[in-house]
Amino acid sequence: GKGEHRHFMAKEIFEQPQVIGDTLNAMYNPAQGSITLPDLPFDLAAVPKVTIVACGTSYYAGLVAKYWIERLARVPVEIDVASEFRYRRPVLADGGLALFISQSGETADTLAALRHCKAEGQHTVAIVNSPESSMARESDAVLQTLAGPEIGVASTKAFTTQLTVLACFSIALARAKGAIDRKAEQALSGALAEVPGRAAEVLAHDERIRDIAQFVADARDVLYLGRGTSYAIALEGALKLKEISYIHAEGYAAGEMKHGPIALIDETVPVIVIAPDDEDELFEKTASNVQETVARGGKVVFFSDAHGVERMSETALYAIPMPTVNPFVAPILYAIPVQLLAYHTAVLKGTDVDQPRNLAKSVTVE
Numbered sequence: 001g002k003g004e005h006r007h008f009m010a011k012e013i014f015e016q017p018q019v020i021g022d023t024l025n026a027m028y029n030p031a032q033g034s035i036t037l038p039d040l041p042f043d044l045a046a047v048p049k050v051t052i053v054a055c056g057t058s059y060y061a062g063l064v065a066k067y068w069i070e071r072l073a074r075v076p077v078e079i080d081v082a083s084e085f086r087y088r089r090p091v092l093a094d095g096g097l098a099l100f101i102s103q104s105g106e107t108a109d110t111l112a113a114l115r116h117c118k119a120e121g122q123h124t125v126a127i128v129n130s131p132e133s134s135m136a137r138e139s140d141a142v143l144q145t146l147a148g149p150e151i152g153v154a155s156t157k158a159f160t161t162q163l164t165v166l167a168c169f170s171i172a173l174a175r176a177k178g179a180i181d182r183k184a185e186q187a188l189s190g191a192l193a194e195v196p197g198r199a200a201e202v203l204a205h206d207e208r209i210r211d212i213a214q215f216v217a218d219a220r221d222v223l224y225l226g227r228g229t230s231y232a233i234a235l236e237g238a239l240k241l242k243e244i245s246y247i248h249a250e251g252y253a254a255g256e257m258k259h260g261p262i263a264l265i266d267e268t269v270p271v272i273v274i275a276p277d278d279e280d281e282l283f284e285k286t287a288s289n290v291q292e293t294v295a296r297g298g299k300v301v302f303f304s305d306a307h308g309v310e311r312m313s314e315t316a317l318y319a320i321p322m323p324t325v326n327p328f329v330a331p332i333l334y335a336i337p338v339q340l341l342a343y344h345t346a347v348l349k350g351t352d353v354d355q356p357r358n359l360a361k362s363v364t365v366e
């Protein structure tokens with residue numbers, strides 16, 4: 001049942017500290033500060049290239065992983081939505097690894113892409129939530145998300161547990177490649193081990209985010225902005241809002257604003273900004289994109305840590321302080337407020353949150 005919650009989606013959002021922890025515990029060794037993947041029938045150290053294929057929210061999890069894998073393991077990553085990948089005759093590397101990400105393990109296009117890669121001799125790994133699924137059966141290896149059943153059509157806990165598995169995979173690949181040392185592995189896996197506790201802190205902002213939803217619910221269009229892994233979270237936030245509240249929303253790389261979308265900005269367009277503090281000055285770049293937006297009348301909702309929120313408190317209409325964490329794990333945590341924002345906006349709009357119109361939980365036809 002839904003327990004104390006009005007909708008499955010709310011229940012599933014609030015389960016995240018628990019299920020992220022469960023998923024991590026299957027791979028994280030706290031005594032060593034290390035990650036162990038299940039046995040794989042191929043040598044990770046020999047993988048020349050990673051190809052990631054998925055749909056919808058699972059695709060955005062893959063997009064975060066592209067940033068992680070390239071940064072940590074220095075292995076090239078190609079990523080595509082399954083409906084494009086399977087028909088475009090992609091060029092695969094000899095001995096390459098193809099990763100398929102799917103909550104259901106049954107999405108028709110992703111499954112077809114898996115079969116194609118297998119026939120082409122790629123090593124195949126499925127990241128699925130359903131261990132009995134077609135993708136789990138047909139791939140060479142399975143990395144399971146331990147999210148438990150997800151009933152809401154809008155994916156929430158499946159996404160953050162996919163990110164958890166992908167973070168562990170990125171660390172394991174980086175170690176196998178000799179791209180990170182023990183100390184770095186301990187720091188990264190230690191940061192992951194903190195995520196369940198930090199996620200619970202983020203959920204404590206629920207009421208604050210419900211207030212912001214009052215403002216978003218009046219909008220006709222909403223923009224989501226971020227850079228780096230936060231760009232993927234911006235895309236995910238926009239998808240979440242459109243699928244359950246039916247408000248038009250778009251995610252953009254913040255640096256793309258001046259290449260077109262800034263023309264949309266006026267007082268009626270909420271701009272949701274995902275801007276964790278980071279090591280690459282992406283925060284500063286995003287902050288200056290926000291200034292440009294505000295100068296054109298844009299009303300900004302700013303998610304950052306205490307330092308970032310302080311910097312933007314004069315500029316943003318709302319600034320919500322997130323926990324200060326290793327930037328590596330930020331996308332897992334910043335997924336949560338955009339889920340809550342979509343959820344509360346949809347509730348205010350009176351839509352069928354768990355069963356939004358025109359959508360199915362599992363898309364088994366192309």
Ligand code: M6R
Pocket residue numbers: 055056057058059101102103104105106107110153154155156239240243359361362363
């Ligand atoms: O079961 P899958 O992860 O393969 O499903 C992929 C998409 O259909 C799914 O993520 C969809 O985009 C969700 N409704 C998003 O909330």
